[in-house]
Amino acid sequence: MTMKPESRLTDQQRFDWLRLTRSENVGPRTFRALITNCGGARAALKALPDLARRGGATRPIRVAAAEDIERELVAARRLGVRFVALGEPDYPPLLRQIDSAPPILALRGRAEALRTAAVAIVGSRNASAAGLTFAERLARGLGQAGYVVVSGLARGIDQRAHVASLETGAVGVLAGGHGKPYPGDAVPLMERMVETGAVVSEMPIEWEPRGRDFPRRNRIVSGLALGTVVVEAARGSGSLITARFALEQNRQVFAVPGSPLDPRAEGTNDLLKQGASICTGPDDVLTALAPVRSSDLGAMLETGGDPGEPLWGEQSLFGVDPESTPRTQAGDEFDDAGGAAYRTGxxxxxxxxxxxxxxxxxxxxxxxxxxxxxxxxxxxxxxxxxxxxxxxxxxxxxxxxxxxxxxxx
CATH class of the missing domain: 1.10.10.10 (Winged helix-like DNA-binding domain superfamily/Winged helix DNA-binding domain)
Known part of the structure; x- marks a missing residue:
């Protein structure tokens, strides 16, 4: 098998990617569309004000200032955080497959943990003693079988799963930035996690998490894993949002049955009624995921997988020759740098x-x-x-x- 040469963004490209993804109304979907239509991040940044105006914006769009990105890079270096771009070798292969994959991940710890088969374990913050004990045994059993355990660093089930998998590899996903970890009591745990695992975030380094940021985090938790196990979850729980994301990402969902008298089991019992796989121990997960781990999806962890559609103007990141690939359809103009100029006809x-x-x-x-x-x-x-x-x-x-x-x- 011929290995593709590793491609990485230049420092300038990484800077431009950060500016673009930190600009107003630029989410993962919009980021890809901008790169495709404009030819690269730098050209997209120049085009943003005119694009927003044509779309009917009532005020100028906020484009991230270069000074803000400089400050973020300084803060990242101080914390030992580095930025990994979609398509680079250290970007998690499974996460890259989801529709809303973050263009840039802020990574602290070992990138190898992101290229290892993983299972997400999520559940209630106000967990029962039985739920905490089960999460611990499940995480330890999965870790001993070679899986990394992914969760969201929240109190309760999440943190218990992280603690139980520290020796074998734990990956935590922050809802805010690395400089504003939430909850604050997770900081000592994070320091231990990065020794054998990793902590990641898509948010700016100094971002204080808000309520709407937690569902965004949950799609990354499920996107990093081959399967998601919900240990305890009341109806309306954020853990059920993670399960929904897992289903949308074509990943397997497991639920731990609980007493009908315990409100913390209502969500998991509902998942079982809706077709989730039952989990009464590590073997249930290991048996169900064995075929997936050996399938094309699992193979992505070993090979890095197909990077998918090239991002025009930065094709070298994906091993594509820019000169052999048409940048735009007929009728588009080009700017002085040779990139595809944006023109609305x-x-x-x-x-x-x-x-x-x-x-x-x-x-x-x-x-x-x-x-x-x-x-x-x-x-x-x-x-x-x-x-x-x-x-x-x-x-x-x-x-x-x-x-x-x-x-x-």
Whole structure:
């Protein structure tokens, strides 16, 4: 087997990637669309204000300042954190496969832990003694079988699973930045975790986590793992959000049965009714994941997997020859640096008007929207990119809806 040469971002590219991903309204989906349409992160940064204006932004979009990125890099070095980009050798292969993979991960610890088969263990912060004991035994058994244990560093089940897997490899995912770890009592645990495992975050180094950041973290917890085990979860628990993400990512979900009299078991018992695999011990997980670990999905952990669609303008990161790959479709212009210049033609402008008229507060699939708009696919993609940068739409999976205005909220 011929190994592809390792490709990494230059320091300047990494700086530009950080600026772009830290800019307003630029999430993982938008980041990829910007790179694809603009030719690279630097060109995308220059295009952001005009794109947002064309999308109907009522004020200038906030582009991350270079000074802020410099400060973040200094803070990262002080904490022993490094930034790993999507497609680089140290980026987790399984996480790269999810639709909302973070363009940049802030990593502290051993990257090898991110390339080892993993199982996520999540559950209640207000866990029962029985739930904590089970999480500990499960994590220890999975670790002894060669799995890294992933969780979200929260009190209760998460932290107990981390502690039990310290010797074999624990990976924690922060909801905030490395400089603002939450909860604060997890800091001593994190210091021990990075010796054999890792702690990762997609947020700025000094980011204080807010309520909406925890579901974002949960998609990374499940995305790093071949399967997710929910030990205890009340109805409406964040652990059930992690389970939902795992299903959307085509990963296996396990649930630990509990007493019908315990509210902390209502969520897990519901998962079992909905088809989750039962987990009464490590063997249940090991047996179910054995075929997955030896499948194409598991093979990605060994080979790094297929990097997927190249990010135009930075193709060398993915082992693609830029000169052999067309950057844009016919009709696009080019800037002085040779990258694809962004130009909105009549198709995109007409598509934008039709899309705005067709969208409402109820989500619609992208396919349905494209058919209703009767516009070329590229024009629809461009129009949606502009509208998203303007903050006028929001995505949920492959569905899109108009974002509610302040008056409508």
């Amino acid at each position: 009549d198709d995109a402008e007409a598509a934008r008007e039709r899309i705005i008229a067709l969208l409402g507060p109820s989500p619609i699939t992208l396919d349905e929207l494209g058919r209703a708009a009767e516009a070329p696919a590229r024009a629809v993609r461009v129009a949606l990119l502009e509208l998203e940068l303007a903050g006028r739409i929001e995505f949920s999976g492959d569905r899109v809806a108009l974002r509610a205005t302040a008056d409508e909220r």
